[in-house]
Amino acid sequence: MALDALFGPLIEPAFRLAFGLLHDRQLAEDAVQEAALRAWHKLSQLRDGAGIRPWFFAFVANQCRNMRRSTWSSVVRTDNAGGYTHGFEERIVAGADLERAIKDLSYHHRLAVVLHFYLDLPLDEVATITGVPLGTVKSRLHRAEAQLRLHLQVTEGIG
Amino acid sequence: MRPMTNDLRRQIHELLGREIPDPALRARVIRTMAAEPRPSARPRWRLATGIALAGAIAATSVLVVTVVRINNAPAPPLEVGAAIGNIPISSPVGITCALPVVVNGHAATVSLASGTVTAFPNHDDPRSVFPSATAYAGGRWLPVAPEAVSPDARSYAYATTTQNPEAGHSQARVLIRDVFSGIDREVWSGDGYAEIIGWGLDGLYFVHAPKGFGTGLTDVMVVRRAGRGSVQRVGPNPRFPKDAATGQLPIFTGHDHWISGAGVFTAFGSRPPTRDSNGSSAVAIDTITLMDLHTGNLSTWFRAPTGKTIGMLGVDGAGRPVFTLRDVGSNPGSGPTVLLLTAPNQTELIADGSDAAFAPYDAFADTNGLWLSSRLGAVWLYRNATLTHIADLPELLFPPSGATAGTHQPPLVHVVGACR
Numbered sequence: 001m002a003l004d005a006l007f008g009p010l011i012e013p014a015f016r017l018a019f020g021l022l023h024d025r026q027l028a029e030d031a032v033q034e035a036a037l038r039a040w041h042k043l044s045q046l047r048d049g050a051g052i053r054p055w056f057f058a059f060v061a062n063q064c065r066n067m068r069r070s071t072w073s074s075v076v077r078t079d080n081a082g083g084y085t086h087g088f089e090e091r092i093v094a095g096a097d098l099e100r101a102i103k104d105l106s107y108h109h110r111l112a113v114v115l116h117f118y119l120d121l122p123l124d125e126v127a128t129i130t131g132v133p134l135g136t137v138k139s140r141l142h143r144a145e146a147q148l149r150l151h152l153q154v155t156e157g158i159g
Numbered sequence: 160m161r162p163m164t165n166d167l168r169r170q171i172h173e174l175l176g177r178e179i180p181d182p183a184l185r186a187r188v189i190r191t192m193a194a195e196p197r198p199s200a201r202p203r204w205r206l207a208t209g210i211a212l213a214g215a216i217a218a219t220s221v222l223v224v225t226v227v228r229i230n231n232a233p234a235p236p237l238e239v240g241a242a243i244g245n246i247p248i249s250s251p252v253g254i255t256c257a258l259p260v261v262v263n264g265h266a267a268t269v270s271l272a273s274g275t276v277t278a279f280p281n282h283d284d285p286r287s288v289f290p291s292a293t294a295y296a297g298g299r300w301l302p303v304a305p306e307a308v309s310p311d312a313r314s315y316a317y318a319t320t321t322q323n324p325e326a327g328h329s330q331a332r333v334l335i336r337d338v339f340s341g342i343d344r345e346v347w348s349g350d351g352y353a354e355i356i357g358w359g360l361d362g363l364y365f366v367h368a369p370k371g372f373g374t375g376l377t378d379v380m381v382v383r384r385a386g387r388g389s390v391q392r393v394g395p396n397p398r399f400p401k402d403a404a405t406g407q408l409p410i411f412t413g414h415d416h417w418i419s420g421a422g423v424f425t426a427f428g429s430r431p432p433t434r435d436s437n438g439s440s441a442v443a444i445d446t447i448t449l450m451d452l453h454t455g456n457l458s459t460w461f462r463a464p465t466g467k468t469i470g471m472l473g474v475d476g477a478g479r480p481v482f483t484l485r486d487v488g489s490n491p492g493s494g495p496t497v498l499l500l501t502a503p504n505q506t507e508l509i510a511d512g513s514d515a516a517f518a519p520y521d522a523f524a525d526t527n528g529l530w531l532s533s534r535l536g537a538v539w540l541y542r543n544a545t546l547t548h549i550a551d552l553p554e555l556l557f558p559p560s561g562a563t564a565g566t567h568q569p570p571l572v573h574v575v576g577a578c579r
Contacts, residue, residue, distance in 0.1 A: 007189060011184060015184060028180075033191060037191060098170055118171050148167055149167070
């Protein structure tokens with residue numbers, strides 16, 4: 001039960017983080033599962049007094065980053081086998097909406113947006129998870145918000 | 160905070176917030192972690208090394224004796240529980256057995272004759288994480304899912320994964336533990352990940368995902384009883400099966416799968432992800448496929464209508480899939496339609512979704528019928544084409560523990576063994 005007590009409450013927000021980064025439900029679940037395994041093996045590296053949430057979320061974010069790479073590389077293999085991934089990408093391209101705007105953000109900007117605007121984490125925790133100074137987090141959020149704001153204005157103008 | 164920022168936050172919440180994880184994800188993740196060896200504290204490595212060295216010497220000393228005695232290891236004593244209360248039972252006539260359940264993480268049996276609830280202490284085994292990985296077989300509680308227990312209940316299988324970040328890969332192992340002696344026997348190892356499917360006609364079946372679940376192809380493997388435990392790939396054949404409609408690969412991706420006689424059923428999403436009005440995308444599980452365990456050939460048994468999603472519950476005593484069918488995006492706990500797949504594209508209705516109190520979570524078949532456990536703290540029995548509510552398992556007897564304490568949700572019930 002200790003394992004569940006330690007990691008259990010983090011699974012759902014970890015999934016939300018992974019889904020926010022990957023926009024794919026199955027990949028997000030896989031990312032959480034693999035990140036949990038990695039975190040479990042590295043548990044001894046969790047410093048006394050350090051929060052487990054930012055520590056674990058860093059594993060999830062890193063796993064998502066790695067899976068994005070492997071996913072995109074696997075697209076070629078899947079397409080060769082007749083997979084649907086190509087069609088999915090076309091759907092993404094066709095949808096000029098907030099989701100696409102978030103997808104268009106760089107990984108670092110998207111991570112900051114998901115952590116702060118979606119998971120509502122405070123800036124200092126976002127800095128801990130991303131491993132950058134607080135000022136860098138603010139800078140990334142500022143730039144990401146500016147990019148998304150442009151999209152929102154366009155959307156509102158159309159709507 | 161600026162209005163624009165708040166508006167952005169609101170829109171992002173609306174975009175992403177509707178996507179909730181599979182209710183079983185938490186249990187699945189914890190179960191996978193629990194199947195791993197306990198990590199040791201790094202600062203203690205010198206001490207650990209010394210202990211390991213001493214342990215190795217000691218183990219070597221006793222190994223010869225152990226090996227000699229393993230085949231004659233006496234059965235460990237059966238566990239004894241304590242009665243914690245009585246509950247009303249509405250059992251069909253003639254069923255007077257004790258049903259093993261795990262409720263809110265508590266292992267217990269429920270006497271269908273008297274209504275007596277007997278609780279058992281949770282295991283201290285690091286692999287035992289209630290309620291996600293518990294089976295009751297041969298009079299013992301075992302720290303794995305029921306399908307991982309061998310038919311004679313003398314052993315169970317489990318898989319582990321060892322990460323090697325420096326080498327950039329992971330190493331999977333499949334082991335069989337002798338219940339009586341407690342000794343593990345490694346039957347297979349390889350790169351990537353492995354997941355136990357269950358025991359079938361020819362031996363133990365498992366899924367091997369060389370590059371990780373969801374990131375590449377998967378193979379179904381068998382550890383054969385005959386041939387001194389040789390391991391062979393079973394399927395799928397062809398290895399790049401192409402679905403006629405979408406081209407999606409009906410691979411085994413760590414989703415649910417069940418052994419059924421000479422085949423193994425799996426459910427997966429064959430169609431491209433769909434997006435709802437809020438822009439969220441999701442892959443609906445829409446296809447049930449049977450893999451022939453002799454040839455590895457795949458055949459589609461059921462394809463859900465567009466807009467519907469499948470939730471596999473298990474298989475009945477005849478090895479036929481039992482599953483829920485509900486609208487994509489609907490609440491899985493709100494009385495779904497429940498079907499029994501009797502043959503390709505032929506279903507038998509178990510529940511039509513009109514009873515909101517019937518919210519099945521998983522299924523377990525034994526000689527009494529098909530036990531369906533509920534998200535709403537109840538156990539039902541499907542028998543002779545009739546669905547019967549057997550009992551409610553009150554939160555009072557099974558208080559939430561750990562992280563779920565204080566949530567005041569109906570107890571989550573799992574039937575984890577045959578009613579005997």
